[in-house]
Amino acid sequence: MHTALPDTIYAIQHLAFEDLGSLEDTFYQMGYRVRYFEAGIDDLSKALEYKGLTIILGGPIGVYETEDYPFLQQEIDLLKVRLENNLPTLGICLGAQLIAHALGAKVYAGHAKEIGWSPLDIKATPNNPLAVLADHAVLHWHGDTFELPSQATLLASSAIYPNQAFSVGNNILALQFHIEAEAHTMEKWLIGHTCELRKADIHIPSLRRDNQQYAVALEMVASRVIQNFIGQLKYQ
Numbered sequence: 001m002h003t004a005l006p007d008t009i010y011a012i013q014h015l016a017f018e019d020l021g022s023l024e025d026t027f028y029q030m031g032y033r034v035r036y037f038e039a040g041i042d043d044l045s046k047a048l049e050y051k052g053l054t055i056i057l058g059g060p061i062g063v064y065e066t067e068d069y070p071f072l073q074q075e076i077d078l079l080k081v082r083l084e085n086n087l088p089t090l091g092i093c094l095g096a097q098l099i100a101h102a103l104g105a106k107v108y109a110g111h112a113k114e115i116g117w118s119p120l121d122i123k124a125t126p127n128n129p130l131a132v133l134a135d136h137a138v139l140h141w142h143g144d145t146f147e148l149p150s151q152a153t154l155l156a157s158s159a160i161y162p163n164q165a166f167s168v169g170n171n172i173l174a175l176q177f178h179i180e181a182e183a184h185t186m187e188k189w190l191i192g193h194t195c196e197l198r199k200a201d202i203h204i205p206s207l208r209r210d211n212q213q214y215a216v217a218l219e220m221v222a223s224r225v226i227q228n229f230i231g232q233l234k235y236q
Contacts, residue, residue: 009035009054056092057093058095089173091173099172105147110143114142115140115142120134147163153166153168170232173229179225
């Protein structure tokens with residue numbers, strides 16, 4: 001365990017079944033506890049002002065939908081301050097989009113839904129925490145995308161979208177893809193996102209087969225990504 005980092009990981013959830021997945025076991029094995037905050041219900045100030053690691057998880061809403069979902073504006077405002085203070089932050093999917101937006105980059109509806117398993121183009125940047133993902137398929141599940149923030153380092157691209165992951169220094173990591181996908185819980189996603197899957201004309205049995213084929217291998221390397229990221233945190 002990273003001795004300087006507080007021993008609880010805070011995670012902001014936007015959708016009940018989009019949790020930390022396989023990463024939760026990784027944190028437990030590393031000696032951390034996990035506490036969840038429910039966006040739209042809980043006061044997120046404690047999570048976003050927390051000096052330890054806060055993880056912002058995915059969800060089907062867009063960062064620009066603040067009129068329909070007013071809690072998003074508070075989340076964005078708190079996140080801006082968090083990032084200015086360089087507090088340890090990991091964003092996944094919507095979480096990555098929120099980080100990009102909070103850093104001043106444009107987030108917008110992409111030209112195509114990217115749903116399914118495919119490998120990443122991992123960039124040859126020094127100390128890239130995603131290097132272990134080379135040659136591994138990851139789960140993509142998004143329609144929005146973002147421009148790269150001016151202060152960010154691009155870490156990965158996909159065949160469809162150039163900006164799939166970025167970092168800002170050692171403490172801020174944003175992943176457009178779902179590194180947390182867990183083989184034995186993916187049926188929750190197929191049930192919960194059925195409307196989106198059908199609208200996008202995704203063949204659910206094929207996606208289920210891919211989940212079963214690729215998720216176990218991803219679980220193993222995802223653990224190493226998290227260990228890499230936590231190992232490089234500069235905690236004050």
